[in-house]
Amino acid sequence: MNLTANRWALALGLSTLLLTACSDSNDTAPAPPPPPPPVEPDFLPIAQPEVSDPPAEGDLFLLSTTFDLADVGYEQREFFLSGEATGFSNLNELGSDGAWEIEPTGSANYRTRVVIYRPINDAEFSGTVLLEWLNVTAGFDTGPSYGSGHVEMLRQGHVWVGVSAQRVGIEGSSTPVAPLHLKAINPARYGSLEHPGDSFSYDMFSQAARALRSPGEVDMLDGLQVDYILALGESQSAGRLVTYINAVHPLYNTFDGYMVHSRGDGSSPLSQEPETEIGTPESVRIRTDLNAPVFNFQTETDVLLLGAINDRQPDTDLFRLWEVAGTAHGDYYSFIIGREDSGVDPRFMLVEEANGIPGFLNCARPVNAGPMAWTFGAALRSLDTWVREGTPPPTEELLAVNDSGTAFIKDDQGNVQGGVRTPWVDAPAAVLSGEGQDGDRLCFLFGTTVLFDAARMASLYVDQAGYEAAVAESLDRALEGGFLLPEDAERIRAVAPLQWQSQVP
Numbered sequence: 001m002n003l004t005a006n007r008w009a010l011a012l013g014l015s016t017l018l019l020t021a022c023s024d025s026n027d028t029a030p031a032p033p034p035p036p037p038p039v040e041p042d043f044l045p046i047a048q049p050e051v052s053d054p055p056a057e058g059d060l061f062l063l064s065t066t067f068d069l070a071d072v073g074y075e076q077r078e079f080f081l082s083g084e085a086t087g088f089s090n091l092n093e094l095g096s097d098g099a100w101e102i103e104p105t106g107s108a109n110y111r112t113r114v115v116i117y118r119p120i121n122d123a124e125f126s127g128t129v130l131l132e133w134l135n136v137t138a139g140f141d142t143g144p145s146y147g148s149g150h151v152e153m154l155r156q157g158h159v160w161v162g163v164s165a166q167r168v169g170i171e172g173s174s175t176p177v178a179p180l181h182l183k184a185i186n187p188a189r190y191g192s193l194e195h196p197g198d199s200f201s202y203d204m205f206s207q208a209a210r211a212l213r214s215p216g217e218v219d220m221l222d223g224l225q226v227d228y229i230l231a232l233g234e235s236q237s238a239g240r241l242v243t244y245i246n247a248v249h250p251l252y253n254t255f256d257g258y259m260v261h262s263r264g265d266g267s268s269p270l271s272q273e274p275e276t277e278i279g280t281p282e283s284v285r286i287r288t289d290l291n292a293p294v295f296n297f298q299t300e301t302d303v304l305l306l307g308a309i310n311d312r313q314p315d316t317d318l319f320r321l322w323e324v325a326g327t328a329h330g331d332y333y334s335f336i337i338g339r340e341d342s343g344v345d346p347r348f349m350l351v352e353e354a355n356g357i358p359g360f361l362n363c364a365r366p367v368n369a370g371p372m373a374w375t376f377g378a379a380l381r382s383l384d385t386w387v388r389e390g391t392p393p394p395t396e397e398l399l400a401v402n403d404s405g406t407a408f409i410k411d412d413q414g415n416v417q418g419g420v421r422t423p424w425v426d427a428p429a430a431v432l433s434g435e436g437q438d439g440d441r442l443c444f445l446f447g448t449t450v451l452f453d454a455a456r457m458a459s460l461y462v463d464q465a466g467y468e469a470a471v472a473e474s475l476d477r478a479l480e481g482g483f484l485l486p487e488d489a490e491r492i493r494a495v496a497p498l499q500w501q502s503q504v505p
Contacts, residue, residue, distance in 0.1 A: 006166065044227030045104070046252055049207040049373050051084040051218035054113065061116050062134075062162060063142055063180070065150055067342045072154050075120050079194070081208060082111035085200040087275055088247065094270065094280050096482030098246035098287035104203075108196035112170065113182070114208055116220060117146075117160045127227030129212055129386055133205060133237040133253070136168035139176020140185075140444070144234040145261050145376075148334045151343040152377035156384070159221065163208045165240075167195040177360055177441065195455035199275040200270075201240065202248050205231075209254050228387050229254075234261040235329065235445075239297040242267035243280060245294060246287050251486065257293045257387040259380065260286075262329050283310045283404050285354035286319055293392075295383045296321045298409070299372055300399065300416060300434025301329035301445055309405050315395050320382075322483075323399040324375045325419040328368035328447025335446075338373060346494035349374070350502065351430050353449055356439065368447030370432040371424040371484075374492070377483050394482040407433070413460075414450075420483045423492060427470035429457065429499050454504045464500040471496040 019191055054060070062076035069076055073423035086104040094100050119125050128190045130153060134141040146153065153160050164170060164182065170193045172181035182190035213226050231254075233241035238260045245258055247270055271278040286294050296319070302308045303323055315321060333341075333348065335357055341348040353366035400409040400418035408416040414431040424432060434447040452460070461467035478484040484492070 002224070004087055006432070016500070028288070032322065032493055038135065046203070046206050046210045046254070047083050047085070048214075049081040049211050051211055051216065051220055052080045052082070052296070054078055054080050055189050055192070058186045060189075061182065061185045063140075063181075064146065064339070065341075066339045069117060070120070072342055073120050073124060074154060076115050077116045077118070077220070078113055079116070079218070080111055080113050081204070081211060082109075083207060084108065085196070085203040085207065087199040087271055088202065088203060089276070090247075090270060090278055094278070096281045096283045096285060098242075098285050099289065100247045100287070102247045102251070106275065108200050109194060110190060110196055110204055111194045112164045112204060113190070113193065114164070115162045117154075118221060118224065119157050119159070122224060123161065123194050124157045125224050126384075127225065128156070129159045129161060129164060129221075129226050129229045130380075131161045131205075131209055131212070131229055132232050133165050133231070133233040134162045134169055135233075135235055135237045136166045136173070136235050138178070138180075139168060139173040140178070140180035141169035141182070144330075145232040146333060147338060148261075148373045148376045149233075149380050151341060151373070152380050152485065153487075155343060156381075158384075159224065161208070161446045163205055164193075165201045165205045165208075166198050185315060197272070197274055199271040202244050205244065206248065206252060206254050209357055211377065228256040228384070230257045230259060230383060230387065231255040232259045232261060237266075238263035239266070240268040242284055242286065243270055245290070246284070249290065249292065253291065257383050258295065259383055260294060260296045261376070262299055262302045263296065263306075263308055264302060265310050280498045285313045287343070288316060288319070291317055293318050293326035293383065293386045295386075295393065296318075296381055297376060297379045298323045299329050300325070301327075301328035301436065301447060302434075303399055304401070304408065305329075305434070305436050305444070309401065312398065317392065320393045320395070321398070322375070322379060322393075322396060324372060325399060325416045325421055326368075326370040326425040326428075326434075327372040327375070327431035328370065329445040330367070330442070331372050332367050332369035332448065332449070333373045336367070346491040347498060349491055349495040350499060351424065351432070351449060352449055352502070356443065356446075361442060362441035363437055363446055365437050365439075366449045367437075367443075369430070369449045369469060370433055370434075370436060370447070371422040374484055374488050375420055375422060375473045378489065381485060396483070422478050422484060423474040425469045426474040426477075427467070428452070429467075429503060451503060457500065457504050464497060464504070467500045468493075468496045468502065
């Protein structure tokens with residue numbers, strides 16, 4: 001694996017929530033829910049893309065994890081996809097309820113790339129492919145859902161695939177964080193890529209799914225049997241997924257499930273310049289007549305700062321919304337230290353103070369060091385279990401806000417009340433916020449961390465044993481609820497004494 005090219009940047013399928021009756025011997029436990037009907041993809045309208053190897057010019061480029069994938073039993077490959085993609089136009093008004101009707105319109109040639117992380121040993125493959133819509137907010141491709149959830153993805157044996165679905169990842173933008181788009185970083189390798197514009201990105205994403213599930217002449221997974229394909233997208237990619245779910249999924253049933261990770265208010269346009277502009281409403285909910293599960297995972301930042309409070313909707317048999325206390329849209333783990341985490345060292349769970357991403361941006365205050373990665377791993381497990389077994393994820397109350405919906409309600413320590421709870425906020429060593437801050441571009445998305453001093457730690461827990469006991473009690477509640485994973489519990493327990501010792505001399 002090329003470590004130079006892979007540097008910084010940017011569920012528990014809950015054991016069944018069955019309540020066994022205990023009043024008398026005649027009571028019986030309710031039957032488990034039947035699995036959802038299988039999603040049957042209709043690939044005939046989706047063009048089969050041509051799959052080819054990239055030129056043998058340098059190494060593939062994607063800012064990603066920095067450890068050698070071979071150390072965890074994985075390997076990476078890169079392919080080019082090319083063909084003709086369609087755009088779409090609406091047949092009805094695109095309302096806030098997401099019940100949209102569209103049709104293909106127009107077409108354009110494209111050539112893009114996909115990056116694949118797969119188990120070296122075929123027998124280790126879980127059968128699940130996670131197809132991530134790569135994020136281009138920084139002016140180049142990143143995989144933030146992989147960055148946050150890679151420990152869970154890799155230990156489960158899932159295949160992860162990142163798709164360069166948008167033009168900026170290939171051609172760049174006028175205001176990048178760094179000039180790392182593909183044609184700039186390696187023109188010899190990527191110079192032949194061609195993106196006709198983001199109006200065609202939805203069909204390009206669909207064609208990537210088709211090439212994985214129903215290969216043509218070239219099988220990118222080299223014979224692996226795909227059981228399920230789940231679509232992932234974070235931040236602006238989540239906005240594009242919302243539009244995809246509401247508009248494109250009903251046409252093709254492309255995916256078995258969706259992880260909408262940290263969306264803001266509304267969703268991406270269905271079509272945009274240089275094609276005919278077709279915008280979407282300021283507030284958009286996920287349509288309620290889908291046949292595939294949708295998991296919406298939200299941080300504090302997303303709810304108020306990015307306006308997703310306007311898109312809140314009730315849980316259903318095929319929709320779940322988690323809002324996680326103490327988290328930010330971008331955080332210390334996902335964008336600073338977690339790229340080195342292969343899933344062993346507990347120190348990656350320490351709550352620490354750091355003011356930004358080395359070499360990229362400096363924030364005015366220490367960025368959020370909360371539990372987003374570990375609750376996101378539980379959400380991924382839950383979605384996979386939901387699709388496989390029909391067991392829906394646990395439900396939880398939402399983050400507590402005031403009557404006007406303009407501010408969070410906080411506890412005595414300064415952390416937000418409500419939402420998905422973990423030891424990071426119920427046995428806190430800091431105030432962890434996702435409410436924004438000052439500094440360089442994008443810092444407003446990274447939240448803040450304010451560590452408690454030694455006196456405050458002592459007033460809350462007395463000594464190290466008291467702190468460890470509080471962490472253990474909160475951890476047990478989160479494990480029982482399905483909001484953290486048993487595989488992470490050992491590291492959470494192991495980091496508690498390190499946390500105490502780092503703050504109390």
